[in-house]
Amino acid sequence: MVLELHVWGPAFGLPSIDPESLAATALITQTLPRNQYQLIQSSPSAVPTRTYLLPPSIPTELEATDISPDQLPTLYNPTTKTHHSGYSSIMSHFTSLYPPPKPPSRSAAATTTAYTAFLTSHAAPLLALSLYVSSANWSSTVRPAYSKILPFPLGWTEPPAIRTAMSRRAEHLGMSSLDTDAMEEKEEAEREAAAAQGWMSAPKGIGKGRGVGGAMVPEQRARIRLEGLAKEVLDVLGEVDWKGEGVEAGVRCLVWAYLALMVVPEVPRGWLVETVRGKYTRLGEFVDWGREEWFGTGVEGLPWRERMAEETVVSVGGRFVNGLMGDIPGFGEPWRRWWARRKLKVTGRVDALQEGSGELWQMAGMGVALMVGALLWRKLPQLGQPLQIWQKPLPGFLGLGAAGFVLTTFADQWR
Amino acid sequence: MQKREEGPWKAHLNINIAGCSSDCAFESQGHRGRKLSAALRLSTEFTAKMASTPANWQWPVPRPLQQLFDYFPLVTYGTAELPARAQATTSDSVPTLFVFASEDDARLGAPSFNPGCLKWQTFLRLAGVAFRVLPSTNHASPTGALPFLLPVRPTTTPIPAGKLHTYALKHGTSPPSEPTTLRLEAYHSLLDLPIRNAWLHALYLDPAHTDLLEVFYTSPASSSPWIRDALRRQLRRAAEAEILKTGSYLSAAAAGTAVVDQEQVYTAAREALESLAALLAESETGWFFGEQAPTLFDAGVFAFTYLMVKYMDGNGEGDLGGMVKGAGDGELERHRKGVLDAAGWGEEV
Structure with missing residues (x-):
């Protein structure tokens, strides 16, 4: 053995x-x-x-x-x-x-x-x-x-x-302050939120990083x-x-x-x-x-x-794809739950608490609907005229249309 | 420093001049000078305008609007009294402990059905603090979690669970001692981990106890079946996440495949209860760590054993009550009865 x-x-x-x-x-x-x-x-x-x-x-x-x-x-x-x-x-x-x-x-x-x-x-x-x-x-x-x-x-x-x-x-x-990546992201988000509300923010590095505290890494602090x-x-x-x-x-x-x-x-x-x-x-x-x-x-x-x-290759690929599916925002969570429960069912240990799969199908349905919608949207002709004409802007007063034409005439006469 | 700050300014001016000169290349020297001074004047005017912006901003308020606003404020109310209900619920003479409980249980001062609340309720009773109990929810608590204690009225600062220990020692007539051994920490994690997980699993995830969950948490919250259903799902998911956060589920949780293994949860709980019973058997006094009177640790153990025996006795796989009674030579069962007596509840509850 x-x-x-x-x-x-x-x-x-x-x-x-x-x-x-x-x-x-x-x-x-x-x-x-x-x-x-x-x-x-x-x-x-x-x-x-x-x-x-x-x-x-x-x-x-x-x-x-x-x-x-x-x-x-x-x-x-x-x-x-x-x-x-x-x-x-x-x-x-x-x-x-x-x-x-x-x-x-x-x-x-x-x-x-x-x-x-x-x-x-x-x-x-x-x-x-x-x-x-x-x-x-x-x-x-x-x-x-x-x-x-x-x-x-x-x-x-x-x-x-x-x-x-x-x-x-x-x-x-x-x-969580030890996680400097997350802290930086958080600060960035705060700065953006402040900017969106119309606050002027001090440039990076001002007011921070001074003194002894600024010179230390989070673990030391x-x-x-x-x-x-x-x-x-x-x-x-x-x-x-x-x-x-x-x-x-x-x-x-x-x-x-x-x-x-x-x-x-x-x-x-x-x-x-x-x-x-x-x-x-x-x-x-x-x-x-x-x-x-x-x-x-x-x-x-x-x-x-x-x-x-x-x-x-197949098994590693499968694990990789499964990992990727679990990371899709909004979809990953139900996917993981469904996957885990499905596995239990496969292995003969049917859980009495079955909530996962319905939700997953809903999410999947919504995802498919969105994708189909996006494809259709891209296939549709643009709104308005079927033929769009782009003209090169004309030099001088001609760019101003009819008024430009009149002005050009005047200018010619002036000359 | 000052000198360096001048740099960009100067450069800017230079560019202006250069730009100007290229524009008016055919103009005379005098002409250029005038143009430059005009540009400078413009910039000074601009800054002056910037400075005086707030003053210019105030437009006159249209007359009818002004007349309308002259009427405000119509009446200024005095500070409102506390609602009559609040007067009735708090008290001048005894502090009030807010816990999860039904109305009837609270009136009788019966044990709460939430282990966290029951622990502190028991401890306060053991410490000889006179208090009354009111049913409440997490939303009412300043910390977001029950229990909390509202002291006698002139003090209005609520005391959260974390500070109840010092409060009880200060205000109780028979403050319990505190075991000093470090082993306590190790044994305390049995309550935090396997026993709590088993309680969570039995109450929230085990369909055998759905009716219990209904009575405890979902039906007091709302009368709408839709909301109850949503609440139940939410509670279940939270309980599941809480169990998965611990122990060897961790790596599986990372792979996104963790499912609570019922058997493992109950086996761990059985072992933990055995372990507590063995610890109790070492003590001669009948309380943990050989203390003369029940301590906070005893209250913590009692909070789980009491609820398990009362609500989950003889229910198939999740027979936590049976586990408590069968642990060791029945030490935990004797301990449960002992704490009931010591806390003044007697046998009837």
């Missing part, structure tokens, strides 16, 4: 760019010998439960099994023919496959559940601030990493969508607040000895994964790295220890499966 683990691809010298995928990889390397599992580089749009724009052709071995929506990481067990999506269900599936010699105590299990929830609700937004919201870090480090792990055209559609989702995740922290946010999370994590005996392997891997993604990537605005390394040295050491212990052989040493097998 060879388990298949579908994960986000490697980045920053770590086996995965996504914390849950990273944690799952760490867990599987500790639990299983190298020849009993395979790692498959993927992205959520390519998880094998998907059917593309082609007619739904579900592989026969997947029939009548529990298929979850596309999430990464996903573990496929060929013996039981089941998919397990999300870190929690992978963790529990592992525990059922390879029960630890001594079942965890009740309080250890409770700690695992609590800290898993804590990481998802608190550490994930913090990580999102550092890697995704901050424009500088995103454009110089994270986006190139995504481009490297996604096959060719997908690098255009998927990373921006991920960034949007991640920023939404960190919205409640109120640090918000440094104290950012450190406060990091402290809220890291204080709680620093409380526990993660290398210790009383900690279950599952939650240890997850904590390590989040901390590793905070510390390891070399980002230009490294406030989070500096905070962890400077004030929480024990957590920093834990990251180094885990990296050495679990991935000492390097990322390439892991049993990756050749990626070309599934990635035909």
